[in-house]
Amino acid sequence: MPRLPTSLLREAYTIDRLLPALLGPCRDLRAARNELRWLREHVNTIAAARPARGGTLAKDALLRDLVRQRASGKPLQYILGTEYFGELEIMCRPGVLIPRQDTAASISHLVCSIRNAQSLPSELRVLDLCTGTGCIPLLFHHEFYSARDDIDLRILGVDVSDTSLNLAAHNLKRMRKDKSWAEKGAIGFMKADVLLNPFADQKGGRLPLKRAFETNKQLQSWDILISNPPYISPSAYWKTTTRSVRGFEPKLALVPPPHSTTADTERGDTFYQPLLHIARDVEAKIVLLEIADLEQALRVARMARELRIFDGIEIWRDQPEQTPDTTPSSTQGGFSILGQGNARSVLCWRGAVASWLGKPTPGISLDDDAHRLLKSHGNFTSSFHTNGLSI
Template identity: 40%
Template structure:
């Protein structure tokens, strides 16, 4: 990471003494400005709730609270943990320590997926309703945004699975926090180990409460998954300090002690074969899996190609519809184009003619069941 110039830090200090510590984390002056504004707004909202009126808030107390939050942010604490939430589509997703913070790229492909589901009745077993299963659900942001986007048109039910009790509690809280438009009657979250085979997807606690049947006998039209997909080296070398120090490693890096009982392969890829099996087992007609980048997207596409019953495969980039985002707001396309074809072979060879969509890094692998291919009748893979 390049060092900040003393001139930039001095300039920031002349604008506001609180900007330099934020600048060391944010890296750019516009970002530091934005974060300071959000921190002030957060403090003002909390103090006005406590004191009733803005004019009754003691100025020294307000300043002290702002300085304390700036110090936390300067230490690298993620802004979303400090503010307590992250906008995700039209939802306000609560964020807590121990649960991965939703990313913009995840929001982008969730929107694109919702458009496809609305415009493609063949992806639904029942034309008037749709059932969605989200694996490694975390905050529940993916299934809850899909529920929000689809439910005005279709009867929609979403189910999220996660191994973390902290994540499950937060996902349930996010359902009620965003109600309306969300309804807990159409969203449910359960504990389960995605790497487990058979009925062990749900842990013993849920089976003891009689919850096993709803999963074991149920079919889903759509499976989404944002599993741990970063290698240990990538975690230590490529992630930001705030990610390494404050976000849950369990949600980012597969546990090494589990690779011995999973098919051999790269540690960062071990979830994907299991996810594909589970998508087949529940009869999913479309499967969306988030990945770390283009290279991993190619490996995951080959995993799917190695199994029967899957037809079209696409790799969606960070901005799958071609909209670049904040600093390039409204710009369409780019050097890569909105649609292209990519080399996904391990050594650079063209393995399959896979469509790449959008701008940026490969961010999700999207797989459709082959036309006329029946859903798996085997429950053993689930």
């Protein structure tokens, strides 16, 4: 990382004494000034709340302390305790991945494209795997019900970490207190391990997803599957992630767990094969998976194509709703790429739901659809074993 020029530090100092410290993690003056302003606002709200509890607060000392924490690289979101995800303010705590704006953009775009569809079923089921703070189910619910309210939305968030599940439940409780929150449908959270082979022996108290559905008396089939799984390969973890991410966010949510045989890139892709198989098992009609970059997007899209159950596969960039103006090509490897920015997610759909998304409906009958699902099961077990994923 290049050294900050002294002139910049001096300029920052003349604006505010606390700014130079923030320049470290922020790298540029504009971002540093924004962060200092938000920190100051945060301190002011705390100070305003404190006398009500019969205490006083040294504002300057608190601000200095927060700036010192931020300068050490601690994410601003952990310091302030919240992060905006779309229109929602989601609580963040150390040990749980901070929601990313790019994820929100993909989710919003998905909800916007399906929520006005005429042919939606009266009950729409959404499964979110690796939910973390529970931000995706909450945003889905919020965006969907802000447009229509005639559909019963059932959303289930699944995570392997207890810290995450506690925070997700807390976030849900907090959202419900908000006046603008539509008290409709249902959101639930459940603990399960997505990577566990349902046919292997259980160890360590973790349940594979299928078993968890049974024990929690949850539904077995879902219309939409969304996931933002850990997708960073070990080498990219050391190369491309920022210090603040490495030092403060849980590695569990960023890098797939190690296992004996796989190489570096394959380890980054660990989650996608099981996720796609789950998508088939729960008969998901729309699958939205977040990915790291275009290479991974193409790998995942190919993986999905090999399953032969999807009628369409698309790659979305950071801002899928924007029409690309400088992007070099809009199709690559046979997959169309939408939007602007870095490649961010892969969308797959099958059957008649193409009309929800406003795509041409493939002429496939229900029987054929069921048949290809079954056929795909044939090579499922084998692929699971060859990948050696029986952790």
